[in-house]
Amino acid sequence: MDFQLTEAQDFFKKTVADTIDRLILPKADEIDEKDEFPWNLWREFSRLGYLGLRYPEEIGGMNADKVMCMIFYEEIARGSVGFAQSVIMNILMGTYFLYRFGSDAIKERCLFPAMRGEKIATMCFTEDQSGSDLGATRTTFVRDGSGWRINGTKMWITNGPICDFCTVLATSDPTKGLKGLNFLLVEKGTPGFSSGQVINKLGCRGTVTGELIFDNVWVPEENLLGEELDKGVFYLGEVLDEVRLMTGAMALGIARAAYDEALEFARKRIAFGKPIGVNQLIREKFAEMDTLMNAARLMVYYGAWMLENNMESRIIAAEAKMYATEVCLKVVDELTRIYGANAFAHEYKPQRFFRDARFLLYGGGTHEVLKDFIGRTIIGKL
């Protein structure tokens, strides 16, 4: 077994970390405080080319393997989760189905500009009455002439209010549940497509999240992304493991940022005449955090390696997302205990990590749903 990053992966990790340290970390607090999409940073960052991370070199991407993708997701989340969410939406979920099923014209119009950061992408799953329960999707589409007519409202859409295009999850028949799901591309400016409420979030601030409304929106035939009708849930399966592992990698990123903050504080903070890091109860916290983070890291990167090698990764991806997120919550909680009352003040970092970490509980499936999925898959049909 070889757990070591290759020399190329290791160099990539250090270069990405340095880029994040220079461009994103210094702005992380401001992004959080203003809670506005950081357009200047977006332009500066997208110019570097990372938005094409996971796509082939022939179309201007980097063709990064899954381990490198996780390295990137972890590092950017360490810098600013608010910014990371917008970036990763463009890299992964917001463009995946265009890359996979889009016509040449669609790729030219949407995918390639999104890879260059000239267009903002998003993906719309969640509705006010459905999130993890995708079978309950109420946004519908029907055949209308040479295209499709879409009706419905999506909620909690990352990049939604500022997106240039979105991949919408819609059903051909709400009674079909998961078997009626499909993906359709809708571009900004299409009549009937608009942005509604912008959500004032507790964490991950800086990413604009909100409601998207599809009021009798008509799109041409080619905007149905998929080779066959009603196979959306299978197509989703192609990318779901990566999405879950990505969420786990982001959790690792926040956990590392929190851990580093705790470590620096424990080494410097003097109480009762000595650094608090010499106290056994503080040392125990670091032993615990380090153990948990190592376990979470192994799960996330093992999952990425399995995915890269086309191995069955549904269970490990769900477990890694769930476990890494829980570890992140634990580490952030310990940071606030080590830091003392200042962790409760807006002028210090711990409160941001504390708020940001909570959001990872929901994306990629709630842990209650994931546990049910894992258990059900292991036990099988009885």
Place this chain on the structure above:
Amino acid sequence: MKILVFVKQVADTEARITITNNGRSLEVENKYALNFFDEFAIEEALRIKERLKDVEVVVCSYGPKRSIEALRTAIAMGADRAVLIDSKDLDTDDPLITAKILSGFAKGDGFDMILCGKQAIDDENATIGPMVAEMLHIPHVGLVTKIETPEGGEVRVDRDIEGGRQTVKVKLPCLLIVQKGINEPRVPLITGVMKAMKANIPVLDPATYGIDVNSCTKEEAKVKVVRYESPGGRPPVKFIEGATAEEKAKRLIKVLKEEARVL
């Protein structure tokens, strides 16, 4: 035109460094980075390349194998190629030996201009640039803050002097030692990172360039580190107490006069 840039991989500023072996050696946490001042030199070489187009930027380091990572960073930024001269058997504390080896490389590989940072942030010697220039019998300019586009076999550069700035014209080939403020080093593009990841960086023996290895051994070193000491801890912060601002001010003046002795 060919520009050589000499770089060094140094301990990252965040790496934990422990004095070991009874003060005779250092144990460095495994975190290394491209020397801060060398990034300015690479950036400046790349800017000249962007202006003149027909320029090759070659980056060279003399150090242990791990230094390849610093060279990859240089390639990610845009350098054309990089070379590592392995210090495996010759590693000494003497900058004269490093200068001998780097000047040997420069002679062998050829150059029109050499750029380097003003000092390495680990040993802070700040001697390699001038020594290499002397060994190559070429002019050097230190503390450079601006390099104009070379023209007609010479280049105009600005350098900081006490209380002002000096502009000098220097004939090529030359060695320029750059310092902070000359530019803002670029963040590598992903295309550069990809190129760097795949780059084959040759690791060479000093003898490859006809360098007299026998004069570069530990025994030949003229400088040897005797011991390391960590800086003393900062004195404690003293709070000046007092019922009123006036009283606090009086006590502060007394402390500044009698204890700090700065008044």
